[in-house]
Amino acid sequence: MTAPPEINIGLMGLGVVGTGVAATLLRRESPISDVTGRPVNLKKVLVRDVSLPRDIDLPPGMLTANAEDILADPDIHILVEVMGGSDPAEGYIKQGLAAGKYVVTANKEVMAKSGPELMALARENDVQILFEASVGGGIPIVGCLMNELAANEIRSIRGIINGTTNYILTRMANERTSFEQALSEAQGHGYAEADPTNDIEGIDASYKLTILASLAYRRAFRHQDVYCEGISKLEPQDFRYAQELGYAIKSLAIANLDDGAVQLRVYPALLPAEHMLAKVDGVYNAVEVHGSLCGQVLFHGMGAGREPTTSAVVGDVIEAARKMGALPPGMQDRGIKPANGPSVRPIGDLLSRYYIRLDVADNPGVLAQIAQVLGDGQISIATVIQKDIQPETGSAEIVITTHPSREASVQQALQALAGLSQVRRVSNTLRIEE
Ligand SMILES: NC(=O)c1ccc[n+]([C@@H]2O[C@H](COP(=O)([O-])OP(=O)(O)OC[C@H]3O[C@@H](n4cnc5c(N)ncnc54)[C@H](OP(=O)(O)O)[C@@H]3O)[C@@H](O)[C@H]2O)c1
CATH class of the missing domain: 3.30.360.10 (Dihydrodipicolinate Reductase; domain 2)
Incomplete structure:
Protein backbone atom coordinates (compact mmCIF):
# COMPACT_ATOMS: atom_id res chain seq x y z
CA MET A 1 0.00 0.00 0.00
CA THR A 2 1.36 3.46 -0.88
CA ALA A 3 0.97 5.93 1.95
CA PRO A 4 -2.27 7.95 1.59
CA PRO A 5 -2.00 11.72 2.32
CA GLU A 6 -4.73 11.42 4.95
CA ILE A 7 -5.67 8.31 6.89
CA ASN A 8 -9.35 7.50 7.37
CA ILE A 9 -10.69 5.20 10.04
CA GLY A 10 -13.82 3.04 10.00
CA LEU A 11 -14.83 2.17 13.56
CA MET A 12 -17.00 -0.92 14.13
CA GLY A 13 -18.66 -0.68 17.56
CA LEU A 14 -19.52 2.31 19.75
CA GLY A 15 -19.90 0.65 23.16
CA VAL A 16 -17.57 0.89 26.16
CA VAL A 17 -14.39 0.79 24.08
CA GLY A 18 -15.69 2.28 20.80
CA THR A 19 -16.89 5.43 22.57
CA GLY A 20 -13.44 5.99 24.09
CA VAL A 21 -11.75 5.39 20.73
CA ALA A 22 -14.13 7.74 18.88
CA ALA A 23 -13.70 10.49 21.50
CA THR A 24 -9.89 10.23 21.28
CA LEU A 25 -9.84 10.25 17.46
CA LEU A 26 -12.21 13.24 17.32
CA ARG A 27 -10.32 15.42 19.82
CA ARG A 28 -9.18 18.47 17.90
CA GLU A 29 -6.00 18.88 19.87
CA SER A 30 -5.22 15.15 19.50
CA PRO A 31 -1.49 14.46 19.05
CA ILE A 32 -2.22 11.48 16.79
CA SER A 33 -1.69 13.33 13.52
CA ASP A 34 1.58 14.81 14.84
CA VAL A 35 2.86 11.39 15.83
CA THR A 36 1.85 9.71 12.54
CA GLY A 37 2.88 12.66 10.36
CA ARG A 38 -0.46 12.59 8.52
CA PRO A 39 -4.01 13.67 9.38
CA VAL A 40 -5.97 10.77 10.89
CA ASN A 41 -9.75 11.12 10.52
CA LEU A 42 -12.63 9.12 11.92
CA LYS A 43 -14.88 8.65 8.87
CA LYS A 44 -17.64 6.11 9.73
CA VAL A 45 -18.88 4.36 12.87
CA LEU A 46 -20.85 1.11 12.69
CA VAL A 47 -23.44 0.21 15.35
CA ARG A 48 -26.34 -2.23 15.51
CA ASP A 49 -28.98 0.39 16.23
CA VAL A 50 -28.45 3.98 15.04
CA SER A 51 -31.49 5.23 16.98
CA LEU A 52 -29.99 4.46 20.44
CA PRO A 53 -28.94 7.44 22.59
CA ARG A 54 -25.11 7.69 22.73
CA ASP A 55 -22.59 9.06 25.25
CA ILE A 56 -20.86 10.97 22.47
CA ASP A 57 -21.89 13.53 19.83
CA LEU A 58 -20.72 12.41 16.43
CA PRO A 59 -20.74 14.63 13.32
CA PRO A 60 -23.93 14.14 11.27
CA GLY A 61 -23.89 11.16 8.90
CA MET A 62 -21.01 9.40 10.66
CA LEU A 63 -23.11 6.68 12.29
CA THR A 64 -24.29 3.74 10.19
CA ALA A 65 -25.82 0.30 10.66
CA ASN A 66 -24.51 -0.90 7.30
CA ALA A 67 -21.07 -2.54 7.48
CA GLU A 68 -20.58 -2.06 3.73
CA ASP A 69 -20.31 1.70 4.34
CA ILE A 70 -16.92 0.86 5.88
CA LEU A 71 -15.90 -2.36 4.14
CA ALA A 72 -16.63 -1.18 0.59
CA ASP A 73 -15.19 2.33 1.02
CA PRO A 74 -11.70 2.40 -0.57
CA ASP A 75 -10.98 5.67 1.28
CA ILE A 76 -11.16 3.92 4.66
CA HIS A 77 -7.63 2.70 5.32
CA ILE A 78 -7.89 1.34 8.86
CA LEU A 79 -10.74 -0.78 10.17
CA VAL A 80 -11.04 -0.70 13.98
CA GLU A 81 -13.17 -3.61 15.22
CA VAL A 82 -14.49 -3.16 18.78
CA MET A 83 -17.83 -4.94 18.45
CA GLY A 84 -16.88 -8.21 20.16
CA GLY A 85 -18.04 -11.80 19.53
CA SER A 86 -17.04 -14.04 16.62
CA ASP A 87 -19.84 -13.38 14.22
CA PRO A 88 -20.05 -11.08 12.30
CA ALA A 89 -16.81 -9.54 13.64
CA GLU A 90 -14.50 -12.17 12.16
CA GLY A 91 -16.15 -11.97 8.74
CA TYR A 92 -15.83 -8.17 8.72
CA ILE A 93 -12.16 -8.40 9.69
CA LYS A 94 -11.52 -10.86 6.83
CA GLN A 95 -13.35 -8.63 4.37
CA GLY A 96 -11.39 -5.60 5.56
CA LEU A 97 -8.01 -7.37 5.22
CA ALA A 98 -8.94 -8.79 1.81
CA ALA A 99 -9.81 -5.23 0.72
CA GLY A 100 -6.30 -4.09 1.74
CA LYS A 101 -7.26 -2.30 4.96
CA TYR A 102 -5.16 -2.41 8.10
CA VAL A 103 -7.20 -3.87 10.97
CA VAL A 104 -7.03 -3.01 14.67
CA THR A 105 -9.08 -5.22 16.98
CA ALA A 106 -9.70 -5.70 20.71
CA ASN A 107 -11.35 -9.06 20.10
CA LYS A 108 -9.65 -11.86 22.08
CA GLU A 109 -12.15 -14.50 20.98
CA VAL A 110 -11.51 -13.91 17.28
CA MET A 111 -7.74 -13.63 17.79
CA ALA A 112 -7.58 -16.80 19.93
CA LYS A 113 -9.63 -18.82 17.46
CA SER A 114 -8.40 -17.42 14.15
CA GLY A 115 -5.43 -15.10 14.84
CA PRO A 116 -2.82 -16.98 12.77
CA GLU A 117 -5.22 -17.29 9.81
CA LEU A 118 -6.01 -13.57 9.97
CA MET A 119 -2.33 -12.67 10.22
CA ALA A 120 -1.64 -14.80 7.14
CA LEU A 121 -4.49 -13.09 5.29
CA ALA A 122 -3.04 -9.70 6.29
CA ARG A 123 0.37 -10.75 4.93
CA GLU A 124 -1.17 -11.88 1.63
CA ASN A 125 -2.70 -8.43 1.29
CA ASP A 126 0.41 -6.52 2.42
CA VAL A 127 -1.33 -5.07 5.43
CA GLN A 128 -1.35 -5.88 9.15
CA ILE A 129 -3.74 -6.87 11.91
CA LEU A 130 -2.93 -5.34 15.31
CA PHE A 131 -4.51 -6.58 18.53
CA GLU A 132 -2.80 -5.04 21.55
CA ALA A 133 -6.14 -4.49 23.36
CA SER A 134 -7.13 -8.17 23.10
CA VAL A 135 -5.00 -9.05 26.17
CA GLY A 136 -4.60 -7.01 29.31
CA GLY A 137 -6.49 -3.85 28.24
CA GLY A 138 -4.00 -1.00 28.63
CA ILE A 139 -0.99 -3.23 29.43
CA PRO A 140 1.38 -3.30 26.43
CA GLY A 303 -6.72 -4.91 32.27
CA ALA A 304 -10.02 -3.45 31.05
CA GLY A 305 -12.19 -0.35 31.06
CA ARG A 306 -12.80 2.42 28.55
CA GLU A 307 -9.64 4.48 28.96
CA PRO A 308 -7.00 1.73 29.29
CA THR A 309 -8.46 -0.20 26.36
CA THR A 310 -8.70 2.97 24.27
CA SER A 311 -5.00 3.53 25.00
CA ALA A 312 -4.17 0.15 23.44
CA VAL A 313 -6.55 0.50 20.46
CA VAL A 314 -5.45 4.02 19.52
CA GLY A 315 -1.82 3.01 20.05
CA ASP A 316 -2.38 0.33 17.39
CA VAL A 317 -4.06 2.87 15.09
CA ILE A 318 -0.96 5.05 15.40
CA GLU A 319 1.31 2.08 14.67
CA ALA A 320 -0.79 1.11 11.63
CA ALA A 321 -0.72 4.70 10.35
CA ARG A 322 3.06 4.86 10.77
CA LYS A 323 3.62 1.54 9.00
CA MET A 324 1.21 2.17 6.17
CA GLY A 325 3.26 2.27 3.02
CA ALA A 326 6.51 2.18 5.00
CA LEU A 327 7.26 -1.54 4.84
CA PRO A 328 8.16 -3.64 1.81
CA PRO A 329 5.47 -6.22 0.92
CA GLY A 330 5.71 -9.46 2.90
CA MET A 331 7.57 -7.82 5.80
CA GLN A 332 4.54 -6.82 7.86
CA ASP A 333 4.99 -9.19 10.80
CA ARG A 334 7.06 -12.11 11.88
CA GLY A 335 4.00 -14.34 11.81
CA ILE A 336 2.72 -17.30 13.78
CA LYS A 337 3.09 -20.56 11.89
CA PRO A 338 0.36 -23.23 12.24
CA ALA A 339 2.62 -26.11 13.29
CA ASN A 340 5.83 -24.28 14.02
CA GLY A 341 7.64 -24.31 17.33
CA PRO A 342 7.20 -26.36 20.47
CA SER A 343 4.52 -29.01 20.93
CA VAL A 344 1.85 -28.98 23.65
CA ARG A 345 2.58 -30.89 26.86
CA PRO A 346 -0.48 -32.62 28.38
CA ILE A 347 -1.63 -31.52 31.85
CA GLY A 348 -1.04 -35.04 33.27
CA ASP A 349 2.72 -34.38 32.96
CA LEU A 350 2.58 -31.34 35.23
CA LEU A 351 4.94 -31.53 38.21
CA SER A 352 3.51 -29.35 40.97
CA ARG A 353 2.90 -29.12 44.66
CA TYR A 354 -0.76 -29.57 45.64
CA TYR A 355 -3.18 -28.36 48.30
CA ILE A 356 -5.88 -30.94 49.06
CA ARG A 357 -8.82 -30.25 51.38
CA LEU A 358 -10.77 -33.25 52.60
CA ASP A 359 -13.91 -33.65 54.67
CA VAL A 360 -13.35 -36.87 56.65
CA ALA A 361 -14.93 -38.93 59.42
CA ASP A 362 -13.42 -37.94 62.76
CA ASN A 363 -12.14 -41.48 63.45
CA PRO A 364 -8.73 -42.79 64.48
CA GLY A 365 -6.72 -44.16 61.57
CA VAL A 366 -8.17 -41.85 58.90
CA LEU A 367 -4.92 -40.03 58.41
CA ALA A 368 -3.03 -43.32 58.05
CA GLN A 369 -5.44 -44.43 55.31
CA ILE A 370 -5.01 -41.14 53.45
CA ALA A 371 -1.24 -41.28 53.79
CA GLN A 372 -1.28 -44.84 52.43
CA VAL A 373 -3.22 -43.79 49.29
CA LEU A 374 -0.91 -40.85 48.67
CA GLY A 375 2.18 -43.00 49.32
CA ASP A 376 0.94 -45.61 46.82
CA GLY A 377 0.88 -42.81 44.24
CA GLN A 378 4.44 -41.69 45.14
CA ILE A 379 2.96 -38.44 46.50
CA SER A 380 4.83 -37.21 49.51
CA ILE A 381 3.10 -35.07 52.12
CA ALA A 382 4.65 -31.70 53.06
CA THR A 383 2.17 -30.45 55.70
CA VAL A 384 -1.08 -31.56 57.32
CA ILE A 385 -3.57 -29.33 59.08
CA GLN A 386 -6.55 -30.85 60.87
CA LYS A 387 -9.24 -28.46 62.02
CA ASP A 388 -12.92 -27.74 62.25
CA ILE A 389 -14.17 -30.88 63.96
CA GLN A 390 -17.96 -30.85 63.92
CA PRO A 391 -19.21 -33.01 66.81
CA GLU A 392 -22.78 -33.08 65.49
CA THR A 393 -21.76 -34.73 62.20
CA GLY A 394 -18.55 -36.41 63.40
CA SER A 395 -16.71 -34.71 60.50
CA ALA A 396 -13.27 -33.18 60.48
CA GLU A 397 -11.50 -31.11 57.87
CA ILE A 398 -7.98 -32.07 56.80
CA VAL A 399 -5.78 -29.90 54.60
CA ILE A 400 -2.72 -31.53 53.07
CA THR A 401 0.01 -29.93 51.02
CA THR A 402 2.30 -32.17 49.01
CA HIS A 403 5.85 -32.04 47.75
CA PRO A 404 6.15 -31.83 43.94
CA SER A 405 4.13 -34.65 42.40
CA ARG A 406 2.84 -35.61 38.95
CA GLU A 407 -0.66 -34.36 38.09
CA ALA A 408 -1.68 -37.75 36.68
CA SER A 409 -0.72 -39.55 39.94
CA VAL A 410 -2.49 -36.89 42.02
CA GLN A 411 -5.70 -37.22 39.98
CA GLN A 412 -5.56 -41.01 40.43
CA ALA A 413 -4.96 -40.64 44.16
CA LEU A 414 -7.86 -38.17 44.47
CA GLN A 415 -10.19 -40.75 42.94
CA ALA A 416 -8.91 -43.38 45.37
CA LEU A 417 -9.35 -40.94 48.29
CA ALA A 418 -12.92 -40.19 47.22
CA GLY A 419 -13.59 -43.95 47.34
CA LEU A 420 -12.42 -44.35 50.98
CA SER A 421 -15.30 -44.93 53.36
CA GLN A 422 -13.75 -42.49 55.87
CA VAL A 423 -13.52 -39.65 53.30
CA ARG A 424 -16.84 -37.85 53.01
CA ARG A 425 -15.76 -35.38 50.35
CA VAL A 426 -12.66 -34.26 48.49
CA SER A 427 -13.62 -30.62 48.99
CA ASN A 428 -10.97 -28.93 46.89
CA THR A 429 -7.66 -29.45 45.17
CA LEU A 430 -5.46 -26.54 44.13
CA ARG A 431 -2.00 -26.43 42.64
CA ILE A 432 0.72 -24.48 44.45
CA GLU A 433 2.85 -22.22 42.24
CA GLU A 434 6.22 -21.26 43.69
N1 LIG B 1 -14.92 -3.34 27.81
C1 LIG B 1 -13.64 -3.52 28.08
O1 LIG B 1 -13.12 -3.06 29.10
C2 LIG B 1 -12.77 -4.30 27.11
C3 LIG B 1 -11.40 -4.51 27.41
C4 LIG B 1 -10.59 -5.18 26.49
C5 LIG B 1 -11.14 -5.68 25.33
N2 LIG B 1 -12.47 -5.50 25.09
C6 LIG B 1 -13.04 -6.03 23.85
O2 LIG B 1 -13.51 -4.95 23.05
C7 LIG B 1 -14.63 -5.36 22.29
C8 LIG B 1 -15.80 -4.41 22.56
O3 LIG B 1 -16.12 -4.46 23.93
P1 LIG B 1 -17.15 -3.39 24.56
O4 LIG B 1 -17.12 -3.64 26.03
O5 LIG B 1 -16.86 -2.03 24.05
O6 LIG B 1 -18.54 -3.92 23.96
P2 LIG B 1 -19.99 -3.22 24.04
O7 LIG B 1 -19.99 -2.14 25.06
O8 LIG B 1 -20.97 -4.33 24.15
O9 LIG B 1 -20.15 -2.53 22.59
C9 LIG B 1 -20.33 -3.27 21.42
C10 LIG B 1 -20.61 -2.28 20.28
O10 LIG B 1 -20.60 -3.01 19.06
C11 LIG B 1 -21.83 -2.79 18.36
N3 LIG B 1 -22.21 -4.07 17.73
C12 LIG B 1 -22.28 -5.28 18.31
N4 LIG B 1 -22.67 -6.20 17.41
C13 LIG B 1 -22.87 -5.55 16.25
C14 LIG B 1 -23.29 -5.93 14.97
N5 LIG B 1 -23.60 -7.18 14.67
N6 LIG B 1 -23.38 -4.98 13.99
C15 LIG B 1 -23.06 -3.69 14.26
N7 LIG B 1 -22.65 -3.25 15.48
C16 LIG B 1 -22.56 -4.17 16.45
C17 LIG B 1 -22.85 -2.37 19.40
O11 LIG B 1 -23.85 -1.60 18.76
P3 LIG B 1 -25.09 -0.96 19.58
O12 LIG B 1 -24.46 0.12 20.42
O13 LIG B 1 -26.00 -0.40 18.53
O14 LIG B 1 -25.67 -2.09 20.38
C18 LIG B 1 -21.97 -1.59 20.38
O15 LIG B 1 -21.86 -0.25 19.97
C19 LIG B 1 -14.88 -6.82 22.68
O16 LIG B 1 -14.20 -7.67 21.76
C20 LIG B 1 -14.24 -6.94 24.05
O17 LIG B 1 -13.84 -8.25 24.37
C21 LIG B 1 -13.30 -4.81 25.94
Missing part, protein backbone atom coordinates in the same frame (compact mmCIF):
# COMPACT_ATOMS: atom_id res chain seq x y z
CA ILE A 141 2.13 -7.02 26.56
CA VAL A 142 1.24 -8.05 22.98
CA GLY A 143 3.63 -5.58 21.33
CA CYS A 144 6.37 -6.43 23.81
CA LEU A 145 6.17 -10.16 23.05
CA MET A 146 6.18 -9.43 19.31
CA ASN A 147 8.95 -6.85 19.35
CA GLU A 148 10.85 -5.76 22.43
CA LEU A 149 11.22 -9.27 23.91
CA ALA A 150 11.60 -11.06 20.55
CA ALA A 151 15.30 -11.80 21.14
CA ASN A 152 14.42 -14.02 24.10
CA GLU A 153 13.46 -17.63 24.38
CA ILE A 154 10.38 -17.24 26.56
CA ARG A 155 10.73 -19.70 29.44
CA SER A 156 7.39 -18.88 31.03
CA ILE A 157 4.47 -16.49 31.12
CA ARG A 158 2.38 -16.28 34.28
CA GLY A 159 -0.45 -13.84 34.45
CA ILE A 160 -3.56 -12.60 36.17
CA ILE A 161 -5.42 -11.70 33.01
CA ASN A 162 -9.05 -11.65 34.00
CA GLY A 163 -10.06 -8.69 36.17
CA THR A 164 -13.47 -10.12 37.04
CA THR A 165 -12.08 -13.27 38.64
CA ASN A 166 -9.32 -11.30 40.36
CA TYR A 167 -11.90 -8.95 41.86
CA ILE A 168 -13.95 -11.93 43.11
CA LEU A 169 -10.90 -13.68 44.59
CA THR A 170 -9.74 -10.45 46.25
CA ARG A 171 -13.16 -10.01 47.90
CA MET A 172 -13.20 -13.66 49.01
CA ALA A 173 -9.68 -13.31 50.47
CA ASN A 174 -10.16 -9.96 52.20
CA GLU A 175 -13.78 -10.18 53.35
CA ARG A 176 -14.20 -13.98 53.47
CA THR A 177 -17.36 -13.62 51.40
CA SER A 178 -18.77 -16.62 49.57
CA PHE A 179 -18.12 -17.02 45.85
CA GLU A 180 -21.79 -16.25 45.07
CA GLN A 181 -21.75 -13.03 47.10
CA ALA A 182 -18.47 -11.82 45.58
CA LEU A 183 -19.81 -12.55 42.08
CA SER A 184 -22.99 -10.61 42.75
CA GLU A 185 -20.90 -7.64 44.02
CA ALA A 186 -18.78 -7.81 40.85
CA GLN A 187 -21.97 -7.72 38.78
CA GLY A 188 -23.25 -4.77 40.85
CA HIS A 189 -20.08 -2.79 40.04
CA GLY A 190 -20.32 -3.67 36.34
CA TYR A 191 -17.12 -5.80 36.53
CA ALA A 192 -18.97 -9.02 35.68
CA GLU A 193 -21.51 -9.59 32.94
CA ALA A 194 -25.04 -10.91 33.52
CA ASP A 195 -23.76 -14.26 32.18
CA PRO A 196 -20.34 -14.48 33.86
CA THR A 197 -19.48 -18.00 32.57
CA ASN A 198 -16.61 -16.95 30.27
CA ASP A 199 -14.85 -15.11 33.08
CA ILE A 200 -15.41 -17.40 36.06
CA GLU A 201 -14.81 -20.64 34.18
CA GLY A 202 -11.47 -19.38 32.84
CA ILE A 203 -12.56 -19.29 29.17
CA ASP A 204 -11.72 -15.58 28.73
CA ALA A 205 -8.29 -16.16 30.29
CA SER A 206 -7.73 -19.21 28.07
CA TYR A 207 -8.38 -17.05 24.96
CA LYS A 208 -5.86 -14.49 26.19
CA LEU A 209 -3.27 -17.13 27.11
CA THR A 210 -3.65 -18.69 23.65
CA ILE A 211 -2.81 -15.31 22.10
CA LEU A 212 0.18 -14.67 24.37
CA ALA A 213 1.61 -18.19 23.96
CA SER A 214 1.17 -18.11 20.18
CA LEU A 215 3.15 -14.85 20.06
CA ALA A 216 5.80 -16.02 22.50
CA TYR A 217 6.44 -19.37 20.80
CA ARG A 218 5.40 -18.37 17.26
CA ARG A 219 3.18 -21.40 17.00
CA ALA A 220 -0.57 -21.40 16.41
CA PHE A 221 -1.87 -22.79 19.68
CA ARG A 222 -5.62 -23.39 19.92
CA HIS A 223 -7.60 -22.37 22.99
CA GLN A 224 -8.49 -26.06 23.36
CA ASP A 225 -4.78 -26.62 24.10
CA VAL A 226 -5.25 -24.75 27.39
CA TYR A 227 -6.13 -26.88 30.41
CA CYS A 228 -8.76 -24.80 32.14
CA GLU A 229 -10.39 -24.73 35.59
CA GLY A 230 -12.66 -21.97 36.90
CA ILE A 231 -12.94 -20.41 40.36
CA SER A 232 -16.53 -21.34 41.26
CA LYS A 233 -15.43 -24.33 43.37
CA LEU A 234 -13.52 -22.13 45.85
CA GLU A 235 -14.95 -21.77 49.35
CA PRO A 236 -14.13 -19.24 52.11
CA GLN A 237 -12.19 -21.84 54.13
CA ASP A 238 -9.73 -22.32 51.22
CA PHE A 239 -8.68 -18.69 51.71
CA ARG A 240 -8.37 -19.20 55.46
CA TYR A 241 -6.12 -22.25 55.06
CA ALA A 242 -4.11 -20.62 52.26
CA GLN A 243 -3.40 -17.62 54.49
CA GLU A 244 -2.44 -19.88 57.38
CA LEU A 245 0.02 -21.69 55.09
CA GLY A 246 1.47 -18.37 53.83
CA TYR A 247 -0.21 -18.27 50.43
CA ALA A 248 -2.69 -16.21 48.42
CA ILE A 249 -5.15 -17.78 45.95
CA LYS A 250 -5.04 -16.31 42.44
CA SER A 251 -6.44 -17.47 39.13
CA LEU A 252 -3.32 -17.83 37.00
CA ALA A 253 -2.83 -18.24 33.28
CA ILE A 254 0.45 -20.04 32.72
CA ALA A 255 2.51 -21.02 29.69
CA ASN A 256 5.83 -22.67 30.34
CA LEU A 257 8.41 -24.16 28.07
CA ASP A 258 10.11 -27.28 29.34
CA ASP A 259 12.20 -29.67 27.31
CA GLY A 260 10.85 -28.44 23.96
CA ALA A 261 7.16 -28.59 24.88
CA VAL A 262 4.81 -25.93 26.18
CA GLN A 263 2.16 -26.48 28.82
CA LEU A 264 -0.78 -24.09 28.86
CA ARG A 265 -3.04 -23.89 31.90
CA VAL A 266 -5.56 -21.63 33.60
CA TYR A 267 -6.62 -22.42 37.16
CA PRO A 268 -6.85 -20.99 40.66
CA ALA A 269 -3.58 -21.71 42.45
CA LEU A 270 -1.81 -21.01 45.73
CA LEU A 271 1.00 -18.47 45.37
CA PRO A 272 3.45 -17.49 48.13
CA ALA A 273 1.99 -14.38 49.80
CA GLU A 274 5.17 -12.39 49.15
CA HIS A 275 5.15 -13.14 45.38
CA MET A 276 4.54 -10.03 43.24
CA LEU A 277 1.52 -11.61 41.53
CA ALA A 278 -0.02 -12.42 44.94
CA LYS A 279 -0.21 -8.67 45.60
CA VAL A 280 -2.17 -7.88 42.42
CA ASP A 281 -5.65 -7.15 43.71
CA GLY A 282 -9.08 -6.12 42.47
CA VAL A 283 -9.63 -5.58 38.77
CA TYR A 284 -5.91 -5.12 38.08
CA ASN A 285 -4.07 -7.44 35.71
CA ALA A 286 -0.42 -8.45 35.73
CA VAL A 287 1.74 -10.62 33.52
CA GLU A 288 5.17 -11.93 34.47
CA VAL A 289 7.38 -12.97 31.56
CA HIS A 290 10.56 -14.93 32.09
CA GLY A 291 12.86 -14.61 29.09
CA SER A 292 16.26 -16.17 28.45
CA LEU A 293 17.93 -12.73 28.15
CA CYS A 294 15.68 -10.26 29.97
CA GLY A 295 15.08 -12.45 33.04
CA GLN A 296 11.88 -11.75 34.93
CA VAL A 297 9.79 -8.80 33.64
CA LEU A 298 6.49 -7.77 35.22
CA PHE A 299 3.70 -5.90 33.44
CA HIS A 300 1.03 -4.50 35.75
CA GLY A 301 -1.97 -2.28 35.10
CA MET A 302 -5.64 -1.88 34.27
